[in-house]
Amino acid sequence: MGPMLTRRGVLASFAVSSVLPSLLPLRGMWNRAPKRMALEDRHRATLQPDRICLTVSEDPAIQPVTWRTSTEVDTPVVQVVEAPRGPIDPKSAQEWKAATVAVESALGASLRHTARIGGLTPGRLYAYRVGDGENWSEWATFRTPESQPKEYRFVYLGDSQNDILGQVTRVARAAMLDCPDAAFVAHGGDLVERGDRDDLWGEWFEAYQPWTRQTALCATPGNHDYRIPDPNNRDVRVLAEIWNQQFDFPKNGPEGLKGSVYFFDRPWVRFVSLNTMEPLEPQLRWLERVLAGNTQRWTIVMFHHPVYSSGNERDSSSRRGILEPFFSRHNVDLVLQGHDHTYARTGLVRNDRPAKDQGTVYLNSVTGPKQYRLTPAPLHRSLAAQTQLYQIVTVTADSLRVVAKTALGEVHDDFTLRKGRDGSKRLVEAFRPKVYNPAPAGTPS
Ligand SMILES: [Fe+2]
Numbered sequence: 001m002g003p004m005l006t007r008r009g010v011l012a013s014f015a016v017s018s019v020l021p022s023l024l025p026l027r028g029m030w031n032r033a034p035k036r037m038a039l040e041d042r043h044r045a046t047l048q049p050d051r052i053c054l055t056v057s058e059d060p061a062i063q064p065v066t067w068r069t070s071t072e073v074d075t076p077v078v079q080v081v082e083a084p085r086g087p088i089d090p091k092s093a094q095e096w097k098a099a100t101v102a103v104e105s106a107l108g109a110s111l112r113h114t115a116r117i118g119g120l121t122p123g124r125l126y127a128y129r130v131g132d133g134e135n136w137s138e139w140a141t142f143r144t145p146e147s148q149p150k151e152y153r154f155v156y157l158g159d160s161q162n163d164i165l166g167q168v169t170r171v172a173r174a175a176m177l178d179c180p181d182a183a184f185v186a187h188g189g190d191l192v193e194r195g196d197r198d199d200l201w202g203e204w205f206e207a208y209q210p211w212t213r214q215t216a217l218c219a220t221p222g223n224h225d226y227r228i229p230d231p232n233n234r235d236v237r238v239l240a241e242i243w244n245q246q247f248d249f250p251k252n253g254p255e256g257l258k259g260s261v262y263f264f265d266r267p268w269v270r271f272v273s274l275n276t277m278e279p280l281e282p283q284l285r286w287l288e289r290v291l292a293g294n295t296q297r298w299t300i301v302m303f304h305h306p307v308y309s310s311g312n313e314r315d316s317s318s319r320r321g322i323l324e325p326f327f328s329r330h331n332v333d334l335v336l337q338g339h340d341h342t343y344a345r346t347g348l349v350r351n352d353r354p355a356k357d358q359g360t361v362y363l364n365s366v367t368g369p370k371q372y373r374l375t376p377a378p379l380h381r382s383l384a385a386q387t388q389l390y391q392i393v394t395v396t397a398d399s400l401r402v403v404a405k406t407a408l409g410e411v412h413d414d415f416t417l418r419k420g421r422d423g424s425k426r427l428v429e430a431f432r433p434k435v436y437n438p439a440p441a442g443t444p445s
């Protein structure tokens with residue numbers, strides 16, 4: 001063994017001495033400052049479909065899907081099969097053509113495709129892929145809503161907005177793994193920091209993969225999803241055009257607000273998105289009609305700016321004065337909001353006061369790393385600052401249970417709204433009222 005080792009040792013030292021000189025120039029490279037990858041390279045559209053996103057639809061027999069490609073694609077289609085247990089035969093797939101719009105952004109030109117998969121049966125698992133006949137996505141799956149489930153769940157998320165790829169991804173993944181069977185994912189606005197920045201949307205889609213490919217999204221815009229057309233007049237804001245180019249939300253809202261104001265029904269629930277960046281009166285006139293014909297047991301309304309803010313400087317009594325009486329009058333059960341970059345949840349509230357067997361629970365939450373100071377309002381019962389969260393909502397005919405969990409999967413809040421046959425409500429809280437309000441990181445103690 002000895003001579004062998006010696007020979008190997010000689011060979012090894014020869015190899016090192018002959019390779020080392022050619023490696024030496026690398027030392028210079030290691031000492032260079034790191035280079036930032038160009039945005040165009042990082043988020044460039046290619047022939048390969050990306051940013052694939054399912055959205056909720058008014059008709060559960062239809063599943064909309066949107067995606068992005070480079071501009072050479074001229075035959076965008078989606079192929080669909082009922083998911084088999086074994087290999088998928090593309091020849092057995094039904095094909096649906098997509099409508100396409102061209103988008104110009106700092107990343108260059110790209111195409112956004114929208115297809116609506118129709119004729120779906122409730123409670124079935126489908127496999128689909130998007131492409132152009134040559135370049136295809138993976139076969140991803142989605143399940144159509146059950147028509148008569150015992151219960152089902154959905155996820156609610158507050159602002160993601162900042163450092164999305166870096167710090168939202170872990171929360172999105174925790175939520176997805178915790179609630180893999182979510183019927184849909186609802187996002188309460190400020191999805192990105194600047195709605196007209198295509199690269200930030202690139203981060204958003206990357207952070208939420210593969211969720212957006214397999215679970216339908218519904219979202220309402222926040223102030224940051226708007227753009228400022230004239231930098232000299234920052235008061236004028238318009239919804240970034242990309243919102244409706246890349247998301248196919250229901251178009252049943254008022255004229256001019258389609259795609260940000262809408263509703264859809266799932267078992268026992270009428271779910272409404274309002275847009276608090278736009279005048280509220282026309283939206284409430286529309287909602288009056290939508291709720292007049294509402295036969296669902298539960299009404300859930302989502303929008304961006306909170307009715308009961310957990311930050312003094314962000315509180316708006318005029319917004320509250322318009323929305324709260326409307327929700328009291330229409331007996332809305334749950335209001336989901338964002339914007340405050342905290343977690344804050346009220347008890348049952350009716351006519352701006354605590355209520356016992358009627359009223360509305362208001363909740364705002366935050367997914368991303370941007371965190372604001374907490375200033376509780378008297379009606380708040382559960383609060384958290386310096387915490388990233390996701391909410392799992394479980395729906396049955398008689399109950400709405402909301403569990404708010406931190407980025408670590410720990411339960412921060414857990415409450416259940418119960419509704420009796422006579423329509424009376426009861427709020428059951430799993431915890432005593434709770435406030436988690438540490439000093440922000442880096443604050444001198
Ligand atoms: Fe906001």
Ligand SMILES: [Fe+2]
Pocket residue numbers: 159161190222224339340341
């Ligand atoms: Fe925000």
